[in-house]
Amino acid sequence: MRKILTLILIIISLQIYSQERLFYHQFEPTASDFKVVKWNIKKDSLPPHYFTEKIDSDNRVTELKFYKDGKNNFDHLCYLITWIKFEYPNAETxxxxxxxxxxxxxxxxxxxLPSRTTYYLSKDQREIIKSEDEFKFNYTPYLKNNWTxxxxxxxxxxxxxxEETASIVNYYSKSFYKLNNIFPVDNEFDITIFYFSDLEKENVINGLK
Known part of the structure; x- marks a missing residue:
C-alpha cells in the first residue's frame, strides 16, 4: 500500500513539473517600448498594464503576452509586439x-517586423551564431490599398x-526566466547601446554570467 501511494505521488509530481507555469509581470508603455517595472506580481490585483510569461519544464520562456485593461489587442506602435511565442526544436535553436x-x-x-525569427546558438547556448527572419502575412489588405x-x-x-545576425533574442529582455536564466547574445553585443529598464538590465546582466 505504501509503495502504491509513493508511486501515485511521484506520478502527480511529474505531471505538475511537466506542465507550463504562468507568471505575471507589470509593464509601462513608453514612447518606444514596453518597459518592465515589476516582476512577478499577484494575479488577484493586476494593474492596467501587465503581461504574462509562460515557461516550460526546462525553465524556458515559451510565451509573452501583453495586456491593457485585460485585453491583448490594444493600440501600440507597429514595431512593438503584444503576443510572442518561443519554440525550442533542439538545445541550440x-x-x-x-x-x-x-x-x-x-x-x-x-x-x-518579421513573422518568425530563428536563432542558432552555440553549444553552451550563450552565443547567437546566426539568425534568420521570415516575413509571412496576408497580402490582401495591402493589395486593396493599391500595393501590387x-x-x-x-x-x-x-x-x-x-538582414544581419541578431545581437539578442528579441523580447528576451522582457522575460524573467529566458533560456533557463541564460541571455544569448552575438559576439559583438554591447549592452550600452540597448535601452533596458533598470529591472531588465539587472536581469540581462545575470543572464550573461
Whole structure:
C-alpha cells in the first residue's frame, strides 16, 4: 500500500513539473517600448498594464503576452509586439513567432517586423551564431490599398538583403526566466547601446554570467 501511494505521488509530481507555469509581470508603455517595472506580481490585483510569461519544464520562456485593461489587442506602435511565442526544436535553436491578435504568426513588413525569427546558438547556448527572419502575412489588405504583389515582394527582398545576425533574442529582455536564466547574445553585443529598464538590465546582466 505504501509503495502504491509513493508511486501515485511521484506520478502527480511529474505531471505538475511537466506542465507550463504562468507568471505575471507589470509593464509601462513608453514612447518606444514596453518597459518592465515589476516582476512577478499577484494575479488577484493586476494593474492596467501587465503581461504574462509562460515557461516550460526546462525553465524556458515559451510565451509573452501583453495586456491593457485585460485585453491583448490594444493600440501600440507597429514595431512593438503584444503576443510572442518561443519554440525550442533542439538545445541550440530558438524560434520566435510574432503573433497577431488571433494567435497567428504575422509580419508587419512596413515596420520591418518579421513573422518568425530563428536563432542558432552555440553549444553552451550563450552565443547567437546566426539568425534568420521570415516575413509571412496576408497580402490582401495591402493589395486593396493599391500595393501590387511585385511591390510587396520587392520590400521583403530588401529587408532580407539587409538582414544581419541578431545581437539578442528579441523580447528576451522582457522575460524573467529566458533560456533557463541564460541571455544569448552575438559576439559583438554591447549592452550600452540597448535601452533596458533598470529591472531588465539587472536581469540581462545575470543572464550573461
Amino acid at each position: 530558438i524560434i520566435q513567432l510574432n503573433l497577431n491578435d488571433k494567435g497567428i504568426p504575422e509580419a508587419n513588413f512596413e515596420c520591418g 504583389k511585385k511591390e510587396i515582394e520587392k520590400v521583403i527582398n530588401e529587408l532580407k538583403s539587409e
